[in-house]
Amino acid sequence: MGGGPPERDQGRPFRRRAAGGHRPRRVRGGSRPVRWLLRRARRRGIGLWAVLVLAAATAAGCGLPTDETAQAIDPEELPESLRPGFTASTTTTVPAPLLTEPRSVYLLTNPQDIERTIVVEVERQVNRSATLEEVLATLFGEAASPEESDAGYFNTLELFEILSARVVDGVATVDIVHLSPEGEDQPPSADELEFAAAQLVFTVSATEGIDGVRILLDGQEVSVPTSDADAEPGSVLRTSAYEQFQPDFAPATTTTSPAEDENDDENEGESEDEEG
Known part of the structure; x- marks a missing residue:
């Protein structure tokens, strides 16, 4: 039980200390994954050649050298995605062009040689699959x-x-609402409703498979003016109800036969004799 240093175990080799009392540094070679594989191989009794093959496969997995010290790498040995000047290609999806077609709609005009308002056909470009509402919307x-x-x-x-x-x-049912200059709902005048109805009837009738229009005003059935008289609320309107809006419309003229003219002359003569 002295006060000196503890006795060294005779079964353990004596390690020299470097100057200054520190243990000499052990230099370990090879990469960490390889050292780890070698240690596991020694513990489990795996053959050295098998370990070396596995280590080579591990090192080649990333496609780059596995040295711990930095070194220059020939660009030709790099994967293409890591080479200088490489630009990743991107795929751009170009939307299909929108296919349109002209559709007939009707405006109004007051030609100088005709003393009335008539419809005139014009065209609007719409989607080929446009619904009736989408076609009409080009006018509103x-x-x-x-x-x-x-x-x-x-x-x-x-x-x-x-x-x-x-x-x-x-039969097309079209619901519309009249707007004031301020954009507020208000009842239309008789002329405004008649002109609007004429445009709607001719435009809708130009659509294949539709031969009549029922017009609602803000969801309500109303009496709509036509060329002759006001139609009953909820009536189905056709172009014949607005024939005076057609450019080639010819008003019916009344003619008298010669016999009727002679009778009129005789009646006038008898009236004069009686007065005399």
């Missing part, structure tokens, strides 16, 4: 184009807004 809230205005055309439907349009058994 939109004034005639500058070229159309220069030709004397105007659009009464710009004073209205379309709410819906549906087709059942060849």
